[in-house]
């Protein structure tokens with residue numbers, strides 16, 4: 001008889017966003033005339049910019065003409081787009097070749113799938129709190145034991161807290177695969193060059209691999225902060241970088257991302273190029289290439305006009321972030337993040353749990369956040385607010401917190 005992958009039974013995660021949706025719907029039912037302001041979800045809300053629309057239209061028009069029609073493309077991604085990404089990285093003094101870049105349908109799938117090219121005996125380290133995809137994909141693969149007291153047996157958790165500014169330090173023990181996300185979802189923290197260097201040094205020393213998720217890199221405004229792990233010397237020998245057009249170009253629905261597997265990256269028993277060729281093999285077997293229309297759109301994002309427009313888009317969301325941060329600080333809340341990331345990490349006052357404060361915020365101010373405890377045990381006592389809403393909603397939400405939230 002057929003059986004299921006029993007690792008799915010260990011998963012916890014689906015609870016978070018379905019529970020938020022349920023509590024929000026219940027609250028709306030109780031207060032039918034009241035506007036609920038959603039600052040919970042990390043989804044973009046602003047429309048695509050004019051040059052991206054032009055690029056996407058160009059892609060559609062090409063498909064409508066027999067002379068320019070294309071079916072399946074290069075599984076690794078359109079060469080022109082990969083070359084444009086090479087130029088994009090060159091501006092940060094990072095030298096890549098198009099063969100090192102794999103275009104995908106987004107960073108979520110890549111960050112979930114990348115573990116599949118590594119052995120099940122690898123010890124995995126994740127931050128706590130964490131973007132849960134890194135954890136769940138390893139649970140499904142079978143690299144963990146059961147979920148006990150808020151943690152999966154077999155995973156190494158790197159604690160992020162106020163003391164370390166929500167950027168973890170490398171594990172004390174030897175691990176093999178380390179997931180890092182900077183700027184960070186959910187805490188909005190960003191790693192400095194020295195902090196990333198400590199991980200690169202650790203990885204080189206322990207022959208470990210870093211999976212670096214730079215999906216929010218576009219939000220970094222301080223030029224001294226690294227936008228790519230490859231800005232750190234030696235990283236090409238030990239790091240895979242995953243990225244996305246979602247958050248800085250509004251592609252959450254269009255779907256497009258990329259992953260860099262450097263030729264220099266080696267793991268036990270492999271020579272140069274081998275990890276790259278295994279990821280290529282994996283993609284060729286299980287993926288048929290990203291949408292050709294979306295790739296035309298991405299080329300437009302990387303063009304001169306597209307870059308100017310995406311900077312404006314980022315500024316729009318970061319003005320929201322600044323407003324949330326300042327409004328909450330003025331009310332006496334302790335808040336983190338929101339300077340190089342579109343997330344504000346609020347310390348829940350009065351010793352309440354994340355869910356207690358979620359309820360209070362929803363019932364009294366009609367504002368929806370995301371309980372920090374949903375991202376890991378160290379997220380307990382925090383709440384994430386997203387700056388991706390439209391400005392009016394953010395303004396109303398802040399006014400409502402000021403006017404209605406009881407001390």
Ligand SMILES: Cc1ncc(COP(=O)(O)O)c(C=O)c1O
Nearest residue numbers: 106107108131185215244246257
């Ligand atoms: C850290 C991080 N990585 C990846 C993603 C997903 O990106 P994509 O839309 O490209 O799948 C998200 C989305 O919220 C994210 O927060």
